[in-house]
Amino acid sequence: MRALVLREHGDNDKLQFVPDYPTPKAAEGDVVVRVKASSINYHDVFTRRGMPGIKVPLPVIIGLDVVGEIAEIGAGVTGWKVGDRVLIDPVNRVEGGLMGETQDGGLAEYCRAKAHQLVRIPDNVGFEQAAALPVAYGTAIRMMNTIGKIKPGEKVLILGASGGVGVCCVQLAKLAGAYVIACAGSEEKGRRLKELGADEIILYTQTDFMKAVFERHGKPHRRRFVEGGGVDVVVNFTGGDTWVKSLRCLKLGGRLLTCGATAGFSPTEDLRFIWTFELQVLGSNGWEREDIEKLFDLVQAGKLQVLIDKSYPLEQAKEAVRVIEDRAVFGKVVVTP
Template sequence: MRAMVLREHGDNDKLQFVADYPTPKAGAGDVVIRVRASSINYHDVFTRRGMPGIKVPLPVIVGLDVAGEVSELGAGVEGWKIGDRVLIDPINRVEGGLMGETQDGGLAEFCRAKAHQLIGIPDEVSFEQAAALPVAYGTAIRMMNTIGKIKPGEKVLILGASGGVGVCCVQLAKLAGAYVIACAGSEEKGRRLTELGADEIILYTQTDFMKAVFERHGKPHRRRFAKGGGVDVVVNFTGGDTWVKSMRVLKLGGRLLTCGATAGYAPTEDIRFIWTFELQILGSNGWEPDDIRTLFGMVQSGTLKVLIDKAYPLEDASEALRVIEDRVVFGKVVVTP
């Protein structure tokens, strides 16, 4: 089969397009699907580079998010048939492991997974839309709804708002009735975020987001009896030099939500802000299968938009990782083998 294979960690040139890679076979409890779409996430970039403390068996086919049709059933598999439209939950919640990291992922014509990882795709949802959901939108819905519990009227500042997780966070915050402040790197991305529902845009390439919040919404006050400014919630999955600034714009009792660290996982910290302003630092990790089913229902009803910015053929999958790494996308990027 055709596949994009990673044989050693490094830059994009380490991804190799192979026209005759072995096609996976279904063992007991397995299914093989004919891949119709795989979406790219920043986690795929980390896998390509190599992550401290995580052993990736090489060679490996990257790609966490995979949607397609069942092409082969292994012994003992029930409830599925050849041709079923399915999404693979990237997390193997029984044996452990992750698609595109500890086992081959979606950047190939065929992909093997355990039958318990399958989630049926509703007829109204395309393969591309389905593939865009698990990692980005699944992470967002757990972080915003289950962990963050965004409330009507709250001011929510979203960093990285134009990426896959970000565009979902914007929509979920608006659906919750919040006032959404979205950070974007260009006027075009800001315009598109406004169309998506953002109430306010901060162009971080032109102004420091912390100063912009202070100027527009006031500076937080640490005294309970004093009226202060700032925001109720900051969504920060970039880390790096935005971390302390995110704490500084929060109101007394504010919440900082995080689900990743694309700009650096070991930022400078200032814990004085945490105790002085009684801040809550809330981590969110992954999603549950029911979150994906909820997202399917929202997409079916038109409540939630799946924003796919670019689509690439399999042989150009390395370019798909590049645009994610360089942050020159709005929403999701998919590869269609």
């Protein structure tokens, strides 16, 4: 089969398109899926580079998000048949492991997974739409709804708003009735975020987002029971030099939500703002199976748009990884074999 294979960690040139990689076979409890679409996440970039403390068995086919049709069913598998349209939950919640990291993922013509990882794709949801959901949208819905508990009328500042997680966060915050302030790197991305529902745009390439919050919404102060400046919630999954500025944007009792650190996991910290303003720093890790099912419901109801910016054939999958690494996208990037 055709596949994009990682044999050693490093830059994007370490990814190799292989036209004759071994096709997986279904063992007991397995299914083999004929891949129809796989979306790229920043986690795939981290896997390619190599992550401290995480041992990735090489060679490996990257790609966490995988959807397609069942092509083969192993012994002991019930409830499924060849041809069923399925999404593979990237997390193996029984034996452990992650698609595209500890086992071969979706950037190939075929992909093997455990039957218990399968989620049925509704008939009116397309393969590319479904492929965009698990990691990015699943992470967003858990962070915003389950962990963050966004409320009507709250001011929510979203950093990285134009990426896969970000565009979902913008929509979920609006669905919750919040006032959404989205950070974007260009006027074009800002325009598209406004179309998606953002109430306000901060172009971080032109102005410091913290100063923009202070100017537009006031600087937070410590007086209780007095209306103060700042925002109720900051969504920050970039880390790096945005971390302390995010804390400083929060009003008394504000919440900082995080699910990653694409710009650096060891930022400068300033604990004074956390205790002085009684802030809550809330981490959110991944998604649950029911989150994927909730996303399908929202997509079917027309309440949630799946934003797909670019689609690449498998032969150009390495380019798909590059544009994610360079943040040259709005929403999701999908690869179709």
